[in-house]
Amino acid sequence: MPLSQKHLLGIKNITADDINLIFQTADNFKEVINRPIKKVPSLRDITIANVFFENSTRTRLSFELAEKRLSADVINFSASSSSVKKGETLLDTVNNILAMKVDMIVVRHASPGAPHFLARHVDANIINAGDGTHEHPTQALLDTFSIRERLGEVAGKKVAIIGDIMHSRVAISDIFALQKLGAEVMVCGPITLLPKHIEALGVKVELDVQKALEWCDVANVLRIQLERQQIKYFPSLREYSLYYGINKNRLDNLKKEITIMHPGPINRGVEINSDVADSDHAIILDQVENGVAIRMAILYLLANSAS
Amino acid sequence: MQKRLILNAELLSITVDRLCQQLIENHSDFSNTVILGLQPRGVHFSDLLVDHLKKLIKKDIPYGYLDTTFYRDDFRRRDTPSSANATNIDFIIEEKEVILVDDVLFTGRSVRAALDAMMAYGRPNKVELMVLINRKYTRDLPISPDYIGKDVNTIETQKVLVEIGEGKKNKVWLVNEEE
Numbered sequence: 001m002p003l004s005q006k007h008l009l010g011i012k013n014i015t016a017d018d019i020n021l022i023f024q025t026a027d028n029f030k031e032v033i034n035r036p037i038k039k040v041p042s043l044r045d046i047t048i049a050n051v052f053f054e055n056s057t058r059t060r061l062s063f064e065l066a067e068k069r070l071s072a073d074v075i076n077f078s079a080s081s082s083s084v085k086k087g088e089t090l091l092d093t094v095n096n097i098l099a100m101k102v103d104m105i106v107v108r109h110a111s112p113g114a115p116h117f118l119a120r121h122v123d124a125n126i127i128n129a130g131d132g133t134h135e136h137p138t139q140a141l142l143d144t145f146s147i148r149e150r151l152g153e154v155a156g157k158k159v160a161i162i163g164d165i166m167h168s169r170v171a172i173s174d175i176f177a178l179q180k181l182g183a184e185v186m187v188c189g190p191i192t193l194l195p196k197h198i199e200a201l202g203v204k205v206e207l208d209v210q211k212a213l214e215w216c217d218v219a220n221v222l223r224i225q226l227e228r229q230q231i232k233y234f235p236s237l238r239e240y241s242l243y244y245g246i247n248k249n250r251l252d253n254l255k256k257e258i259t260i261m262h263p264g265p266i267n268r269g270v271e272i273n274s275d276v277a278d279s280d281h282a283i284i285l286d287q288v289e290n291g292v293a294i295r296m297a298i299l300y301l302l303a304n305s306a307s
Numbered sequence: 308m309q310k311r312l313i314l315n316a317e318l319l320s321i322t323v324d325r326l327c328q329q330l331i332e333n334h335s336d337f338s339n340t341v342i343l344g345l346q347p348r349g350v351h352f353s354d355l356l357v358d359h360l361k362k363l364i365k366k367d368i369p370y371g372y373l374d375t376t377f378y379r380d381d382f383r384r385r386d387t388p389s390s391a392n393a394t395n396i397d398f399i400i401e402e403k404e405v406i407l408v409d410d411v412l413f414t415g416r417s418v419r420a421a422l423d424a425m426m427a428y429g430r431p432n433k434v435e436l437m438v439l440i441n442r443k444y445t446r447d448l449p450i451s452p453d454y455i456g457k458d459v460n461t462i463e464t465q466k467v468l469v470e471i472g473e474g475k476k477n478k479v480w481l482v483n484e485e486e
Contacts, residue, residue: 001390021390028391032377036399037427040377070377304382 003301007119007126010135011176019180023145025297026290033069033292043072046303049102051094052129053079053109058264058288059129059138063106066295075102094118104302107131125302133167133228139263140173142294144181146287147218150259155182160212162188163222163244163271166195167229170263171222175201188212189244192233193224209244213254220261221246221272237270247273251281259283310468313440313459314479319471322456326437327360329454330406337368339432340404345421346374346392349409351472352439356408371396373407375420394424401429406454410469412438415450440467440479 003018011019032040048067052060060076067074077097079085084093094105104125107115112134119126130136148154159178165171165187178185179202186204187194199205206212213219224240234240246260260272260282268274276282314322334340342360344353350372357370376391407421418436425431437454442461459467459481468480 025391028374028376028393031394032427035427036429039427041423042377042382300377 002305006302006305007115007128008137008298008302009115009119009126009128011137011140011173011180012135014137016180019141019144019177022141022294022297022301023148025301026145026293029069029296029300030290030293032296033289039069039071041071042300043067043070043303046070046103047073047075047101048104048106048299049075049077049097050129051077051097051105051107053084053090053107053114054130056108056129058291059108059136062288062291063127063129063138063295066292066299069292070296070299072104072299075100090114090118091121094122098122098124104299125305127298127302130169133169133172135173135176136169136263137173137177138291138295138298139170140177141298142287142291143170143174143220143261143263144177144183145294146261146283146290147183147259148181149286149290150283151217154178157183157218158186158216159183159218159220160186160188160206160216161220161222162209162212162246164193164224165189165198165222166193166233167225168222170220174220175203186212186215190234190240209246210250210253213246213250213258216258218259218261219246220263222263223265223267223271241270245269245271245273246276248275248279251276257281261287263287309483310480311483312478313467313481314457316477319477319479322439323356323359326356326454326456327363330360330437331364333435334404334406337364337366339402340406341369341371341398341400342406342408343371343373343396343400343421343425345407345409345417346372346376346394348411348469351475352410352469353408355471355477356437369398369403371398373421373424375417375424378420378423380416380420396428399429400425400431402432403429404433404435405431406435406437408437410438410471411440411442411467412436412450412452413442413445413467415446415448418450419448439469442467 004015050063064074106127106129108129110132112132114131115126115128128137144154151157161171161174175185186206188206188209260276262284266277342357344350372395374392374394435453438452439456441452441455441458443458464484466482468482470476470478
């Protein structure tokens with residue numbers, strides 16, 4: 001069974017069957033990346049360009065590693081050291097890359113919809129590695145894959161997404177992925193960092209972080225995205241940490257054990273304290289490991305859909 | 308669709324016994340030997356074989372499943388992606404004698420992929436190939452089995468149907484596809 005889409009632009013337009021197929025394939029790749037020789041030749045005839053107009057550490061390394069583990073040829077492009085500075089448009093940049101016979105484009109861009117725009121205008125498979133505050137589908141897939149791995153399944157689980165929901169593309173993609181797989185979702189944060197009408201997506205809204213922690217099986221803690229905030233949404237980081245930071249004290253007051261996730265990069269002492277981030281409850285580094293397997297699965301399945 | 312029975316349950320168990328005896332002749336105490344069944348269909352036959360072999364030699368042999376999906380040369384040349392199966396090998400095959408086991412040898416492409424896939428687990432001293440059914444005159448690659456359950460002369464439009472495994476009746480059929 002192939003994927004229903006030629007591109008991975010967002011979780012919104014893929015099906016639960018697609019997600020399950022990606023998970024099953026990722027299970028096999030997770031076994032591959034734990035072998036003595038962590039490489040398979042599946043994509044040896046494919047060339048992939050990683051086109052990053054925004055900064056990234058994890059996502060870009062993870063994609064590059066996934067591509068290399070599948071034996072694809074990889075080229076990397078980052079806007080800061082390119083002709084974009086000289087005034088070239090997005091479409092021209094990508095068409096120039098494609099003229100060098102590239103089959104797939106992994107793109108990260110500050111403008112929401114940039115990958116969708118490319119998918120309409122170019123022939124290659126497009127994978128969205130984050131578009132502004134819109135979607136970050138591979139992160140949502142690795143998040144839900146990690147929940148499935150830790151708790152056995154996603155359906156019926158309660159997941160609270162805590163922090164800067166307004167500026168987070170991870171939050172939106174996570175909400176879509178979790179709901180498609182049958183989980184209940186709650187968002188929690190200061191009222192200024194919750195988008196208006198977010199409840200229209202079918203999520204619960206909670207302002208009190210302790211209540212959110214008591215409700216959930218999994219807490220996905222998000223970073224405060226200061227770089228996207230043009231105005232002040234809360235008085236100070238210290239105050240945010242006091243009211244919304246996840247620390248050991250808060251978890252000790254719960255009657256149950258919950259799983260803590262974080263998509264990175266972590267701001268220790270702000271949204272999460274070290275005594276939680278480094279504890280057994282946290283699966284933050286498992287998420288990173290699973291990211292490579294999930295991205296291998298997506299590249300493998302999309303490469304196949306191109307034939 | 309016409310079917311012809313080429314192995315019934317009784318003949319199959321005689322064949323499995325003979326193949327085990329041949330392995331014992333060549334590998335004596337199996338101290339340096341590992342067996343790999345090829346996913347997805349070869350493992351039903353290899354389960355049967357390894358079960359019988361363990362009873363004969365009264366000891367355990369390192370045995371695993373090898374999946375070749377990610378090593379196939381027809382990736383992106385088919386309409387649907389081949390879905391992967393579990394590889395389950397909890398030992399290293401470095402300097403071991405490996406016996407690859409599959410149910411049917413047809414073009415030889417699966418075995419070529421298996422040779423590649425196997426190398427991710429080390430460099431074996433020697434690799435042998437055992438197949439239950441050897442389809443003659445259909446090879447695309449220069450691959451020939453060391454142990455053969457049964458040779459069958461077939462043409463390309465025919466299929467070999469192996470019914471081994473849980474709930475199956477341990478029979479092998481030659482099927483003529485309607486033109």
